[in-house]
Amino acid sequence: MSDDWRPSGDGDCLMARASLLRGIRDFFEREDVLEVETPVLSSAGNSDPRIESLSIDINGQRFWLQTSPEFAMKRLLAAEHRAIYQICKVFRGGERGRNHNLEFTMLEWYRPGWTHFELMDEVARLIALALGRAALPTGTLTYREAMRTHGQIDPWLCGENDLRTAVGELGADASLDRDEALDLIFSVRVVPNLDPDSVIFIHAFPESQAALARLDEELGYPSARRFEAFFGGMELANGYHELTDPDEQEQRIKTELEQRRRAGLEQPTADHRLIKALQHGLPACAGVAMGIDRLLMLRSGARHIDEVLCFPVERA
């Protein structure tokens, strides 16, 4: 008889999680950010070619499990214009490993009227709080600086051969496309070499990796107003100065669905209700999504996400 009815995490992790959630709620209450709940199910899926949305059939209609509460929260923002946060379960197919479980807990919040730089400060404060520290040292660098320093690659200038050589050194073959190559170099050369004891923000991502962030040329080259936060060797958060233009958002979704089609991937139903909300008007805002399980891993020194979960997918 196997023991798979038992939680994989221990009693200490249960208490740590309860304490963290309490701490997060206190933080946002002090900051006057409202907790909201939006549905886990949606009639639309995620068009991002790198994320696999899971779906279920309800009476002949397809619904998708959220990969993040972003679209629903933006619809809410367009109606309510106030700072909101949510702690919820999200689902991403094919993601399983030391830092990944198919189903995980996301904290996501939005600050109308803020830029993503102001939001970065708040992210650093929250991470410090989560780790029981009064404050943590921080560092900020652009994606370009990070890749040049640690990957010896300038994503805005490098040629196909430079990338091919770089990924060849990592045991990958030449079939990787430009973004895949950048992703691999970023994950293997940059992330493990960031100071694990500081909250490091990497911002100004390449255009091709803008996702739902605004684009600009403030740095003298086109980049996305997007950031990621790292601590302890782990990616903890992803944030944007949010795209609010409905036409551009619709175009990005179309482009992503086309990329999916070309890659032989399914094309989920696009979220037309999000577009309607943007047409009504999303306030200028910055938003961020943070992985709660990974925060717990850092807090408890866990080497594997299963140590902080009750029941990882294999024993759900």
Add this chain to the structure above:
Amino acid sequence: MASYSTNEFKRGLKILLDGEPFNIVENEFVKPGKGQAFSRVKVRNLRTGRVVEKTFRSGESVEAADIFEKEMQYLYADGEFWHFMVPDTFEQYAAEEAAVGESAQWLKEEDVCQIMLWNDSPLSVLPPNFVELKITETDPGERGDTSSGGVKPATLETGAVVRVPLFVNEGEVVKVDTRTGEYVSRVK
């Protein structure tokens, strides 16, 4: 032959890459939040012993390597091949020098070895962890002579040379750890 997808990757899985058999030593799922997922593996070439790093897109497939490990009894060597037999079935296999390698010096008739087969052909031979072999040649040790650190070389019946304590003599049987090549004890 069957194939494995990266989500089946785990330590000990035997795969074929560019026609060479490999064993997965380490496997890691790597994915930037909004980026491409990869499976990064450390693999050992089962023919050469070399360990290399490989990166696959998550979801890619690789060919399974037809690798089996079987326990076999060592029979004899004929100068070109080392011959082994599976005890229950009496099947015989002939291993080349490349497959036997360093293990040759420990092989004694009837000892049970671990043979790795690739496409039903011996790829490597692992002797038992401990073997008992007779000393065929060694100098008589002078009691109290500590100038050599208390050990002297001894040639064993298989041709292997190990360092033994001075009080051990020719004709005696000694137990040797084949993983380290070190003397363990005398055998009565």
